[in-house]
Structures are given as structure tokens and as C-alpha cells.
Amino acid sequence: MADHGVPVLRWADSPEGPVLLLLDQARLPAEEAELACRDVQDLVRAIRALSVRGAPLLGVAGGYGVALAAARGHDVAEAADRLASARPTAVNLAAGVRRVERAYQRAVAGEGADGGRAAAAALSEARALHEEDAEASERMAQLGHDLLRKLVPRKPLRLLTHCNTGFLVSGGRGTAFAVVSQVHAAGELRRLWVDETRPLLQGARLTAYEAMREDMPFSVLADGAAGSLFAAGEVDAVLIGADRISADGSVANKVGSYPLAVVARHHGVPFVVVAPVTTVDLATKRGTDIVVEQRAPEEVTHISSPYSPYHPEERGERGGGIPVAPRGADAYNPAFDVTPPELVTAVVTERGVISPVTSETVAGLCSPSRTTTSRWGNGMMNA
Numbered sequence: 001m002a003d004h005g006v007p008v009l010r011w012a013d014s015p016e017g018p019v020l021l022l023l024d025q026a027r028l029p030a031e032e033a034e035l036a037c038r039d040v041q042d043l044v045r046a047i048r049a050l051s052v053r054g055a056p057l058l059g060v061a062g063g064y065g066v067a068l069a070a071a072r073g074h075d076v077a078e079a080a081d082r083l084a085s086a087r088p089t090a091v092n093l094a095a096g097v098r099r100v101e102r103a104y105q106r107a108v109a110g111e112g113a114d115g116g117r118a119a120a121a122a123l124s125e126a127r128a129l130h131e132e133d134a135e136a137s138e139r140m141a142q143l144g145h146d147l148l149r150k151l152v153p154r155k156p157l158r159l160l161t162h163c164n165t166g167f168l169v170s171g172g173r174g175t176a177f178a179v180v181s182q183v184h185a186a187g188e189l190r191r192l193w194v195d196e197t198r199p200l201l202q203g204a205r206l207t208a209y210e211a212m213r214e215d216m217p218f219s220v221l222a223d224g225a226a227g228s229l230f231a232a233g234e235v236d237a238v239l240i241g242a243d244r245i246s247a248d249g250s251v252a253n254k255v256g257s258y259p260l261a262v263v264a265r266h267h268g269v270p271f272v273v274v275a276p277v278t279t280v281d282l283a284t285k286r287g288t289d290i291v292v293e294q295r296a297p298e299e300v301t302h303i304s305s306p307y308s309p310y311h312p313e314e315r316g317e318r319g320g321g322i323p324v325a326p327r328g329a330d331a332y333n334p335a336f337d338v339t340p341p342e343l344v345t346a347v348v349t350e351r352g353v354i355s356p357v358t359s360e361t362v363a364g365l366c367s368p369s370r371t372t373t374s375r376w377g378n379g380m381m382n383a
């Protein structure tokens, strides 16, 4: 795997107490700067400002946030509530937070542990979550690559992706981008098409940064240019991540994913979602039940660049930067959209691949008896 320089997220013990250090994604690719979170308030601010983002990494960061509150002797239950609700759509955030909170409570209740031992239990659970996420990445990379071999006989591949799904969003290599990386390592990548991903440009800023680090052949395109690539027969498959997959198999992901799924279906191109099982939320029954985060209009009416003299913290949570619309213009700014399961060719997880994507195959993926892919042979499960 490529050397990624500054770690995406790390725990450190400083003379002033424990601290969670994040590679500040709001500053990328202009600078690789670490942001220190000393308490849950710092971390919630970093999550809302997208200094740390992407579904699996939000889960890991949320877990460490609970450990941070415990280590600092703060109110862990209150900290967990604040973290879990910092952003509403990526279910991994609340799942990571609650998992570490449970470990902390178990240590307090079961063993009557003092604050120090319970805090240690929380940190060890956060570390376990971090490692599991890295392992899940590896497995998804392999399974996704195998699936593409079956779905698309032609080589080398032209893959299109939206938003950012590589090492920046995960304890490991990421989700959809990990598959691209596996294809590239096998010498089978002709080109990665990178949607710029308006309004916050996660594709242009972050996916391009990840692709450059792995020496991939890639091109950034305006989101609206994707249709012309399909029409020209230049896309062999679409690979995206997910922020939440509801029980019916609907996929919430970065806004702009749904229109891509529609165009892909029109052109007969596979539309593949890659996400760890922690992204599946059986408690959310249908796609229409998924809460889609609405963000500040300034993110649309203004353009900001990490190369500009305005630093993210000066722009604040409302975004901002250089105005491009008439002052006072209103804007519609959902952070995500929801793709119905019938437009999704397959969902790749660390436990295996489901295709078709239906309530039954999603439930099978999450069943307690399905802990490995071996039960399904090649990891592909049909309804």
C-alpha cells in the first residue's frame, strides 16, 4: 500500500492529556495539517466542518471521541449523545459512538472498574473498531475486484466514482476507492473518472489527492459531464460508497449519486456500492426514512478553496468563501441523495456481495450466522 504520510487519525498522549489528532481534510490538498481535538466539543466542531468525514471514518472518530471523554473524566453519556448527533446521515457515526459507549458502561457496571480502567476499556474498543475497519477495507477491495472481473469482461477498466472513498475515509484503504486501488495494483485500470462532487468538491480535492498518491491514471470532471462519458461508452462501471443502506437496500450517498445510477442504468453500466456492514441500518426500513442532512446555503452560493487565504475555521460551519450567486440568493443543499435498490447492481461488503439488492439479501447479509464469506463460496449471494 502507498505511504500516506500524515496519519488520517491518531490518538496521542500529551503532557496536557490525551488528544485525538486528525488529518484536517478541509485543508486538503493544499496542506497536510493535523487538527488536535482535546475534547468532544473540538471533535463535534471538526465533524461538522468536515475536517473529518466519510462514513466509516466518522464511526472510528466517534468511537475515539467517547474514549477521549472517558479519559478526560467528562460525562461519557452526554459526550456520546453529542457525538452521535453531530451529523445525521452516516449511520456509522452513531454506531461507532454507541459501541464504544457500551464497552465503557460494561467496564463500569460489570467489573466495577474505576474511571481509569473504564476509560482504558473505551480506548481499547475504539482501537478494535479502527482495526476492524482496516480489515474490512482489505476484504472489500478483494471482493470488489473479483466482482468487477465477473461483471465487466473487457480490460483495462474505465471506472467512474463520486465523492471520496479512499484511505481518507477509513481506518484502512477505504471502500469504493479500495476496489479501484486493487484494480490498479493488478494493472487493470485504464482510467478513473473522478466526479468533482459539488458543492464541497470531495472528488476534486480528496479523491484526486488519493489517486495521485497511488499514481493512478485519472481525470477530474464536472459532475454534469458524467452523462457525456456514458454516452460515449467511456465508463465500464460506477463504484461509490454509502453513508447508510436501509433495510430495503436503498443507498444514501453523496448528493449526485442517484442521477449517476439513473444514467448508468440507461446505458447498461453496472452501478456498484462498496460499504462495510456497519453502513447497513436495518432499523431504517425504507430509503424515504433516511434523514438527509441539509447543509448551509453558503456552500452552494459561494466557492471555497483550500488554497484560498480563508481558512476553514474562519469560514465557520456555514461554509462560505467567494460569492458566486447574487448576494442573498437562496440555495437547496442536501448533502446526500438516496438511490433505490433496483438501480444498484450489487453491494460489496466485507461479508460478501449481494446482488440483486433486496430486503431479503440485505437481511441475509446482516444475519448473525453470516460472519464470513465462506458460507457463500465466492462471496456472492443471490436472492
Ligand SMILES: CSC[C@@H](O)[C@@H](O)C(=O)COP(=O)(O)O
Residues within 6 Å of the ligand: 050, 053, 054, 055, 056, 090, 162, 163, 164, 165, 166, 169, 174, 175, 176, 202, 240, 241, 242, 243, 253, 254, 255, 335
Ligand atoms: C466511504 S465513504 C462513503 C460516503 O461517506 C462518501 O461517499 C460521502 O458521501 C461522504 O460525504 P461527506 O459529506 O463528505 O462526509
